[in-house]
Amino acid sequence: xxxxxxxxxxxxxxxxxxxxxxxxxxxxxxxxxxxxxxxxxxxxxxxxxxxxxxxxxxxxxxxxxxxxxxxxxxxxxxxxxxxxxxxxxxxxxxxxxxxxxxxxxxxxxxxxxxxxxxxxxxxxxxxxxxxxxxxxxxxxxxxxxxxxxxxxxxxxxxxxxxxxxxxxxxxxxxxxxxxxxxxxxxxxxxxxxxxxxxxxxxxxxxxxxxxxxxxxxxxxxxxxxxxxxxxxxxxxxxxxxxxxxxxxxxxxxxxxxxxxxxxxxxxxxxxxxxxxxxxxxxxxxxxxxxxxxxxxxxxxxxxxxxxxxxxxxxxxxxxxxxxxxxxxxxxxxxxxxxxxxxxxxxxxxxxxxxxxxxxxxxx
Amino acid sequence: xxxxxxxxxxxxxxxxxxxxxxxxxxxxxxxxxxxxxxxxxxxxxxxxxxxxxxxxxxxxxxxxxxxxxxxxxxxxxxxxxxxxxxxxxxxxxxxxxxxxxxxxxxxxxxxxxxxxxxxxxxxxxxxxxxxxxxxxxxxxxxxxxxxxxxxxxxxxxxxxxxxxxxxxxxxxxxxxxxxxxxxxxxxxxxxxxxxxxxxxxxxxxxxxxxxxxxxxxxxxxxxxxxxxxxxxxxxxxxxxxxxxxxxxxxxxxxxxxxxxxxxxxxxxxxxxxxxxxxxxxxxxxxxxxxxxxxxxxxxxxxxxxxxxxxxxxxxxxxxx
Amino acid sequence: xxxxxxxxxxxxxxxxxxxxxxxxxxxxxxxxxxxxxxxxxxxxxxxxxxxxxxxxxxxxxxxxxxxxxxxxxxxxxxxxxxxxxxxxxxxxxxxxxxxxxxxxxxxxxxxxxxxxxxxxxxxxxxxxxxxxxxxxxxxxxxxxxxxxxxxxxxxxxxxxxxxxxxxxxxxxxxxxxxxxxxxxxxxxxxxxxxxxxxxxxxxxxxxxxxxxxxxxxxxxxxxxxxxxxxxxxxxxxxxxxxxxxxxxxxxxxxxxxxxxxxxxxxxxxxxxxxxxxxxxxxx
Numbered sequence: 001x002x003x004x005x006x007x008x009x010x011x012x013x014x015x016x017x018x019x020x021x022x023x024x025x026x027x028x029x030x031x032x033x034x035x036x037x038x039x040x041x042x043x044x045x046x047x048x049x050x051x052x053x054x055x056x057x058x059x060x061x062x063x064x065x066x067x068x069x070x071x072x073x074x075x076x077x078x079x080x081x082x083x084x085x086x087x088x089x090x091x092x093x094x095x096x097x098x099x100x101x102x103x104x105x106x107x108x109x110x111x112x113x114x115x116x117x118x119x120x121x122x123x124x125x126x127x128x129x130x131x132x133x134x135x136x137x138x139x140x141x142x143x144x145x146x147x148x149x150x151x152x153x154x155x156x157x158x159x160x161x162x163x164x165x166x167x168x169x170x171x172x173x174x175x176x177x178x179x180x181x182x183x184x185x186x187x188x189x190x191x192x193x194x195x196x197x198x199x200x201x202x203x204x205x206x207x208x209x210x211x212x213x214x215x216x217x218x219x220x221x222x223x224x225x226x227x228x229x230x231x232x233x234x235x236x237x238x239x240x241x242x243x244x245x246x247x248x249x250x251x252x253x254x255x256x257x258x259x260x261x262x263x264x265x266x267x268x269x270x271x272x273x274x275x276x277x278x279x280x281x282x283x284x285x286x287x288x289x290x291x292x293x294x295x296x297x298x299x300x301x302x303x304x305x306x307x308x309x310x311x312x313x314x315x316x317x318x319x320x321x322x323x324x325x326x327x328x329x330x331x332x333x334x335x336x337x338x339x340x341x342x343x344x345x346x347x348x349x350x351x352x353x354x355x356x357x358x359x360x361x362x363x
Numbered sequence: 364x365x366x367x368x369x370x371x372x373x374x375x376x377x378x379x380x381x382x383x384x385x386x387x388x389x390x391x392x393x394x395x396x397x398x399x400x401x402x403x404x405x406x407x408x409x410x411x412x413x414x415x416x417x418x419x420x421x422x423x424x425x426x427x428x429x430x431x432x433x434x435x436x437x438x439x440x441x442x443x444x445x446x447x448x449x450x451x452x453x454x455x456x457x458x459x460x461x462x463x464x465x466x467x468x469x470x471x472x473x474x475x476x477x478x479x480x481x482x483x484x485x486x487x488x489x490x491x492x493x494x495x496x497x498x499x500x501x502x503x504x505x506x507x508x509x510x511x512x513x514x515x516x517x518x519x520x521x522x523x524x525x526x527x528x529x530x531x532x533x534x535x536x537x538x539x540x541x542x543x544x545x546x547x548x549x550x551x552x553x554x555x556x557x558x559x560x561x562x563x564x565x566x567x568x569x570x571x572x573x574x575x576x577x578x579x580x581x582x583x584x585x586x587x588x589x590x591x592x593x594x595x596x597x598x599x600x601x602x603x604x605x606x607x608x609x610x611x612x613x614x615x616x617x618x619x620x621x622x623x624x625x626x627x628x629x630x631x632x633x634x635x636x637x638x639x640x641x642x643x644x645x646x647x648x649x650x651x652x653x654x655x656x657x658x659x660x661x662x663x664x665x666x667x668x669x670x671x672x673x674x675x676x677x678x679x680x681x682x683x
Numbered sequence: 684x685x686x687x688x689x690x691x692x693x694x695x696x697x698x699x700x701x702x703x704x705x706x707x708x709x710x711x712x713x714x715x716x717x718x719x720x721x722x723x724x725x726x727x728x729x730x731x732x733x734x735x736x737x738x739x740x741x742x743x744x745x746x747x748x749x750x751x752x753x754x755x756x757x758x759x760x761x762x763x764x765x766x767x768x769x770x771x772x773x774x775x776x777x778x779x780x781x782x783x784x785x786x787x788x789x790x791x792x793x794x795x796x797x798x799x800x801x802x803x804x805x806x807x808x809x810x811x812x813x814x815x816x817x818x819x820x821x822x823x824x825x826x827x828x829x830x831x832x833x834x835x836x837x838x839x840x841x842x843x844x845x846x847x848x849x850x851x852x853x854x855x856x857x858x859x860x861x862x863x864x865x866x867x868x869x870x871x872x873x874x875x876x877x878x879x880x881x882x883x884x885x886x887x888x889x890x891x892x893x894x895x896x897x898x899x900x901x902x903x904x905x906x907x908x909x910x911x912x913x914x915x916x917x918x919x920x921x922x923x924x925x926x927x928x929x930x931x932x933x934x935x936x937x938x939x940x941x942x943x944x945x946x947x948x949x950x951x952x953x954x955x956x957x958x959x960x961x962x963x964x965x966x
Contacts, residue, residue: 050860051864072860072863072864073863079860081860081861085855085858085860085861087858087861087876089879098865099865103866150865156864399791401788405788408776408781412773412833412836413841416815416818416833416834416836417803417806420815421810423818424810424813424814483699483703492953496949496950501710503894505915505942506900507900507920508937508938509710509711511920515931518931521727523713557706614805618809619809620809620901621901624920638809655813659809662807662809666805669805670805674798674801674802677801
């Protein structure tokens, strides 16, 4: 049970600056997820916490001690790897007992802890098997079991679910969450899958090119992305972006794009005032677009042509074209539209996002 | 580079990090955790052994070759005299030519027959494992011992090969297998081929097994016959392995010693010496260490070129 | 597979393969038949009418008896075995450590060191035997098994290192990372996790190294002089030809017995040997 502090953390390889000035306070018992595209520095950060990569600059503290100079074995952490990293020459029992044996635990204690962990994960029957006799999901459980028997201060997960098929991944995701609630141990979890990040994390850290982009609770990231990258990365299907120019008087600003013209809602007006006469990026989430009905105000609708219809059962994704802009709208499954049909769409004026064109920060 | 957007209020930490609890790793642990120190520790035995028994002898060999050292006599520097003397020596010239001749033909035969055998072994048939295993025997059995069997088969008076050829009507008079320089050289090439061919066959077979059989089926659907399939599909894919095997074989054949030593001893009348056997005769049997070392160093340029080709090739592979 | 006619299968497959088998194995058959044939049958002219060279009706063990009574053959066998085992052991030890370092650790000069070990792998013994003989004399090792035990690793270590390096690279590095997090040092992870997993590779390298040492000739020829100290290949060459008379029966008996141990080791571990052989050139 411990907090983890990353202070001005940097990692440079010969030519690559993989992690840049990362500052993060991970609270005790928190489940924090690092998410980002590949090469964003999330795994490197995790490996520095584990002690598998040297720290170029900055400090890492686990609990009440700086661990920069400690080898991995002395950091009191446990890690679950993407390929599980089960020792192929040992049985499941020995795999789980290895860390305890290395720490010279008494035999009875080892047995008890392994049994307990096996029970929690439902792998009591597999203890005598070798890793190659297990299915992917079973291996995953053993890898998790091996981590929890140690009762470490921090769990580290490096894309632990990536090698599982889609169905199993969802199931294991739920189990991991349940496990964390039960064990109440600080966990750092790395993934490239934003759904995993949103569902598992108490807080989520979005990274790109070595920088932290935003840290926040999942819904906070979704509703208040601090920049265009986070806005586009979190959420599926991704947020629609349209280049628009800000025009009009202070009392009635409009966003004018090719093929789209929208009124600026009063909530955004004050921030956008200084951008008058400039271009900004407008962001609209697919669920904030719907088929226009009588109740929609005239300023918040635009005309488009249906390009592709993707019926998903519970909803329909409409890929539409408004001028040169492609947008996706998430609409009711009852909507009956065909390709090339014209459609009038309305936006939800409370949920528009605007981003500076050069800094890409949210306005 | 865009300015980073530091995380929201939650993430930005300005915390005084606690130091008092910091525990530094102790001596040995710390030593073994450092990659550099551990690496030097792990490499030390190898470097010491190879340094003492490869690098040092090499330097010492170069010095010997530039001196007139002989057994019991400390030598003096004589410059390139040993090399010049060897170069003018007709036996050396013969050995030099023989070495190239021997290497060239033996490698060609080993490659051709080895490839053929590999293609045969690549098919499925009953007893394949046994056949494959027994094919490697010439390579496993100590060369000296199997060469004795060949020498006995080539015996001037009791040769079973002469008997066989005579009985089947191919010859009337015996073939002077080892008592004639030219025949002797070809006999050595035959024995070397016999011994080295399995190495080619098994290595090429391993290469063949990595070729997707679909490619052959696709090629035969495209109307390619057996030879065309080999030439257009198998051979291009097998070329990298082949090059490596040929390089290894050239090095071993070019520096061969034991086969000639046992089969002909360099005779008759020094007609079948290779550089290595002649170096042995001069350096060890006669005791002229300086001259012997010079003769064996004549192998170096060729080996150097071959190793260079190999390294360049490896680099290219790594680059790809 | 591509369909072919029966006659084609005979011409292109069975007949050539049979010829290969006969050609490959005949010398060994000849070894055997000579070793058990009485002298009276051995030394018949190739033109003699009653010559039936391919078999004998009077098999005898007298050559084997002579081998054990008149020569120090058992000593040679033991020497060869002893030297091969110890030098293989040393080479495996060095090759394991060096191969691991080169495959896994980051340190300056790693590339250069790897290349130079590969180059020493390609240096043939015949290039160095004259200066080495001098060095062995200076170290007072001449005519002792240690002359060979210490020099055989020069061609075995580069091979073992090369082969094991390739093997280590196939083992996911997460295994040892996990072990280090689980509480092992780097060294501990190497010994407790990586080495046990590398057992097949170690076996391949070991078998191959053993056959190479058993085969070695020129160092043994140059560094050893007393008859009872020699290895089988050198003993057979230098002690069994008296004057210029070849006792072929005895020679072939010696060759046969000298080949059997290595052939046995080979036959038990064919697959490992083949892996070693093909790995020896690929790396």
